[in-house]
Amino acid sequence: MSEEPSPGPVVDAAFFRRWLVAAAAVIDREADQLTELDSPIGDADHGANMRRGFTAARGAIEKEPPETPGDVLAQTGRHLISTVGGASGPLYGTLLRKAGKALGDSAQVTPEQLRDALKAGVDGVAQLGGAAPGDKTMLDALVPAVEALSFALDKGAGLIDALAAARIAAQEGALATVPLQARKGRASYLGERSIGHQDPGATSSALLLGVLADTAEQSAAGGTG
Amino acid sequence: MTVGVVLVSHSAAVAEAVAQLAAGLTGGGDVAPVAAAGGTPDGGLGTDAEAIVKAARSVNRGDGVAVLADLGSSVLTVKALLSDEDELPPGTRLLDAPFVEGAVAALVTASAGAGIDAVVAAAEEAYSYRKV
Numbered sequence: 001m002s003e004e005p006s007p008g009p010v011v012d013a014a015f016f017r018r019w020l021v022a023a024a025a026v027i028d029r030e031a032d033q034l035t036e037l038d039s040p041i042g043d044a045d046h047g048a049n050m051r052r053g054f055t056a057a058r059g060a061i062e063k064e065p066p067e068t069p070g071d072v073l074a075q076t077g078r079h080l081i082s083t084v085g086g087a088s089g090p091l092y093g094t095l096l097r098k099a100g101k102a103l104g105d106s107a108q109v110t111p112e113q114l115r116d117a118l119k120a121g122v123d124g125v126a127q128l129g130g131a132a133p134g135d136k137t138m139l140d141a142l143v144p145a146v147e148a149l150s151f152a153l154d155k156g157a158g159l160i161d162a163l164a165a166a167r168i169a170a171q172e173g174a175l176a177t178v179p180l181q182a183r184k185g186r187a188s189y190l191g192e193r194s195i196g197h198q199d200p201g202a203t204s205s206a207l208l209l210g211v212l213a214d215t216a217e218q219s220a221a222g223g224t225g
Numbered sequence: 226m227t228v229g230v231v232l233v234s235h236s237a238a239v240a241e242a243v244a245q246l247a248a249g250l251t252g253g254g255d256v257a258p259v260a261a262a263g264g265t266p267d268g269g270l271g272t273d274a275e276a277i278v279k280a281a282r283s284v285n286r287g288d289g290v291a292v293l294a295d296l297g298s299s300v301l302t303v304k305a306l307l308s309d310e311d312e313l314p315p316g317t318r319l320l321d322a323p324f325v326e327g328a329v330a331a332l333v334t335a336s337a338g339a340g341i342d343a344v345v346a347a348a349e350e351a352y353s354y355r356k357v
Binding site: 043045078081082083086087088093094097124129185186 | 272305
């Protein structure tokens with residue numbers, strides 16, 4: 001057999017459960033900040049909604065852990081749809097459900113499968129919300145992140161480096177929403193007054209992708225051998 | 226034919242009141258089943274996916290359910306639920322219509338015994354009644 005240069009982290013159901021636990025913790029920590037971003041241009045509930053949704057999803061998944069990566073994501077998505085209470089529920093719910101579905105019933109996920117699943121999820125978000133990059137939405141973080149992930153994998157990077165690139169692209173994408181005028185959601189009613197504020201959804205998307213990159217790093221460092 | 230109607234609003238008061246208004250405008254005879262799914266579980270403004278599912282199941286008589294949502298997360302939540310085949314009853318459709326006018330058109334049409342396609346069409350037609 002050919003030798004693998006550096007075996008990446010094992011991306012299995014436990015990997016995504018660790019991601020979810022860490023994601024719930026980060027959302028909890030950043031909730032006030034997300035709500036603050038949502039105050040001038042939204043209805044000041046993004047942090048609280050995301051905290052409620054991710055806390056509920058983590059509780060449900062920990063209670064009855066699904067056995068495949070696809071199921072962890074799909075069920076997390078379903079819980080977000082039922083518990084968030086704002087537009088981020090169906091949007092993140094669709095992202096995770098579509099990504100979970102794309103993974104099928106594989107017990108372990110290759111970097112390419114993860115990329116394709118994320119792409120399917122992001123396409124689902126675009127379709128559901130009818131938004132495109134540049135509309136000042138979560139897609140402004142997600143689309144460049146998936147592109148960066150894809151680009152890095154095509155260049156031969158491993159999963160950890162590719163996700164690190166995706167994290168940076170998502171953060172840059174979120175920052176780049178500041179000068180944009182919102183064209184979707186409640187913020188779009190504000191017209192030019194939506195300019196000058198960072199989009200809360202793009203910000204939470206960058207946080208969640210950052211947690212994914214962390215999870216990959218820690219999974220490798222933890223010695224999954 | 227008995228098509229059920231579900232009204233989804235960010236506000237429980239709006240959903241309930243529009244359901245009453247629509248039922249009151251159906252005229253005599255039987256009124257098709259209509260249910261309101263408004264606000265969050267704690268009584269705030271927002272969307273409660275579980276309440277939508279419960280409402281749709283409660284008005285389902287096997288001939289389809291017409292769901293009308295007000296805006297933003299209400300619409301997105303119904304769409305997300307529709308994309309998951311086991312959440313809403315078979316034959317559930319999201320109406321593309323203004324909330325009050327669409328609710329009245331949908332419930333009047335459903336109460337006349339029309340099928341789901343006719344209910345959907347009647348609600349959509351509400352957009353053509355211009356006010357100026």
